Amino acid sequence: MVGATACGSGGTGPREELSAASMGELAALAAAEPVAAEADELAAATPSPSTSAEKQKFAKTRFVANASLAAGATYQWIVKPYRAGKFKKGAKGRTFALIKAGLAGAFAYNRLKAAAENAKGDPLLAKAVAPLTAGIESLKGLGSKLRKGQAGDGDIDSFDSVINSVKEAGQSAGAVVTDKVPSASQLGS
Template sequence: MSRSVRRGAAALLLSSTLLLSTAACGADTTQSLNSGSAVAATPSASSTFEKQKLAKTRFVANAGLAAGAAYQWIVKPYKAGKFKKGADGRTFAMVKAGLAGAFTYNRLKAAVNNAKGDPLLSKAVAPLSSGIDSLKELGTKLRKGEVDAADVGGLEGVINGIKDAGKSAGAEVKDKVPSASQLTGG
């Protein structure tokens, strides 16, 4: 048998095995769920505590990434005049700012969702939801070069509000600049 035929046979055997084992696992899972034999996990005091702890941790991570992206690629370049017509590197700065705006909005929404797992944090963050919603089109405005001082000021206000809310609930947020792959969704 030639080498390529052996490789093809081995690949066929391996994929068939994986397919059959996956199908068998799926059947068992479906059968146990349909028969009602699966035991539902009941939350305990420790799982509630862990859920709240993870909610704060996730909130801090997402809010920190949002704050870092906003400052690094929107606020700082805006204050340096990178978005003004005729500025050196304006197009590249606006593209990065547009990506950062969309990323910031996404991470702030995730942070608010994380905050729902902790009662104190949820109460502290609740008033900021409308401010976060106002940032929905920020990425598009930045890419088009339509951003102004009010937009950047509003962004800074929302970020500072999130940081203050986290601090008041025992979840201090520090800026964490995301990597380029995080920023582009990679």
Template sequence: MSERARVRRTIIVLPLVCGLLLTGSACGGGSKKEKAEATPTSSAEKQKFAKTRFVANAGLAAGAAYKWIVKPYRAGSFKKGADGRTGALVKAGLAGAFTYNRLKAATKNAQGDPTLAKALVPVTAGIDSLKSLGTKLRKGEANDNDVNSVDKVIGQVKDAGKSAGAPVTDKEPSASELKKG
């Protein structure tokens, strides 16, 4: 490739990359004062963001649990001899760890809103009981009680959110999000 073609590509690509990195300082992102204004300052703003984060994290947990744990389990994908059993168990194990992680994050987010925090108090023990779920699923040791407990806890979290004015809807995480979780 000629030097001229490289320069042309750089001229085209550089603004696109800077556009994607709007908040980054590498492309001359906003000043410190502009960035400081984006953070919540009043307690009302903090509560609003707490509910928003709670809804996002709980929705991702619910979506992962349903797509990769509850639905495949009910379809018989985890039974010995089932086609794709190993892959389903690995995905379920990742989803179990991801679900636990997002539910813990949602619980932490809920602490920013007194109503939401009170609504989640009875659910925290259920969330803690899911800690070993990922390992059980990955090893193929999960049973009806384990899968039903996931479904029950997700339902309780959704109910708590709804009662506190933060309704949760399932959000399916991508496979890359699941691996990061």
């Protein structure tokens, strides 16, 4: 095996020369291959609906999931503790309740925005949810306001009102939203 190359030839045959352009193309191909493979895996992992009826069904399903999580978080960690007096100065567990409420407020806002985006996939749902986008946007800063202990009756009522409006809009479009309390780990993500 004296004189053998890594390719296995004895070095006696003609050598194939690669131009700089060919090398550049190979480098680009090598760099793009992992990205393409990842895209292929994602496409295979996420089946795409083939009919418009399926797309609408999936849009409703995603809407219900996101709106239900927002409703559950709002009730469990904002409305219920507020009504129980946990946000008042001197209340036992106030700091922890405010931190959870702040996280829940940000979480609910993000899930409601996602639900509004999901609603666009179903014409009836989109029509029902469209008037609520301003109300959803009004919740944007309330998470930090809750966390700082600066939220009052009006802020809590606005959260409750927007959630109830989203539930009613979903109900009118055949997408029933029920409270689904997210886990603490879901709040932080």
